[in-house]
Amino acid sequence: MKLYNYWRSTTSVRVRIVLALKGVSYDYVPIALTRGEQAGADYMALNPAKGVPALVLDDGRVLTQSMAIIRYLEATYPEPPVLPADPYLRARVEAASEVIAVDIHPVNNLKILGYLKGTLGHSQDEAVAWMQHWMTEGFTAFQTMIEDDTPFAFGDTLGLADICLVGQMVNARRWGLDLAPFGRLVEIDARARELDAVRQGLPEAQPDAD
Numbered sequence: 001m002k003l004y005n006y007w008r009s010t011t012s013v014r015v016r017i018v019l020a021l022k023g024v025s026y027d028y029v030p031i032a033l034t035r036g037e038q039a040g041a042d043y044m045a046l047n048p049a050k051g052v053p054a055l056v057l058d059d060g061r062v063l064t065q066s067m068a069i070i071r072y073l074e075a076t077y078p079e080p081p082v083l084p085a086d087p088y089l090r091a092r093v094e095a096a097s098e099v100i101a102v103d104i105h106p107v108n109n110l111k112i113l114g115y116l117k118g119t120l121g122h123s124q125d126e127a128v129a130w131m132q133h134w135m136t137e138g139f140t141a142f143q144t145m146i147e148d149d150t151p152f153a154f155g156d157t158l159g160l161a162d163i164c165l166v167g168q169m170v171n172a173r174r175w176g177l178d179l180a181p182f183g184r185l186v187e188i189d190a191r192a193r194e195l196d197a198v199r200q201g202l203p204e205a206q207p208d209a210d
């Protein structure tokens with residue numbers, strides 16, 4: 001498999017952690033978001049939505065959208081699972097995960113910030129305030145939705161909600177979010193970062209990290 005991705009991308013972090021957790025090997029193909037490679041013709045042939053990651057399977061078929069890729073990996077490499085089998089528990093884990101993947105990430109994406117600053121004329125400080133606002137909203141909901149007394153968000157083992165959280169925490173720290181109200185999330189993130197699979201997926205472990 002080939003994973004087209006970018007070291008600091010939180011959607012890429014998610015997929016890299018799941019690949020590592022499930023022991024799936026892949027070739028790392030960097031797409032430099034800072035140089036706009038996600039919007040180049042070559043990459044758009046893989047993902048017309050101009051975002052990373054994209055996973056090219058051994059037979060050449062292409063998957064896009066990090067959450068869809070993770071569900072594909074969950075179906076094809078079931079062990080260890082990142083989602084519970086029980087439909088109710090699974091829906092809870094997915095709901096918390098989507099607070100990050102659907103509510104926070106899209107409004108803080110690079111192209112959104114580019115539009116805010118480049119087209120609408122907002123300053124860098126205003127863009128950072130925007131990101132912090134949506135992270136605070138989402139983290140507040142996420143922290144309420146998860147269990148409050150388990151090692152990870154929904155139990156004893158790392159699951160999809162934790163994986164989404166680890167990526168989002170990278171961005172939260174990068175943009176100086178006040179994490180004081182989110183002690184439970186800091187604790188889960190620290191526990192997750194002790195795991196090899198999580199370490200392998202973190203931005204600083206990637207070949208294109210600068």
Ligand SMILES: N[C@@H](CCC(=O)N[C@@H](CS)C(=O)NCC(=O)O)C(=O)O
Pocket residue numbers: 008009010011012033038050051052053064065066067101109110111112
């Ligand atoms: N919903 C998509 C989002 C993909 C996406 O946009 N990823 C970001 C990096 S975290 C990106 O490539 N942004 C490029 C841009 O905004 O121009 C997914 O989960 O895969």
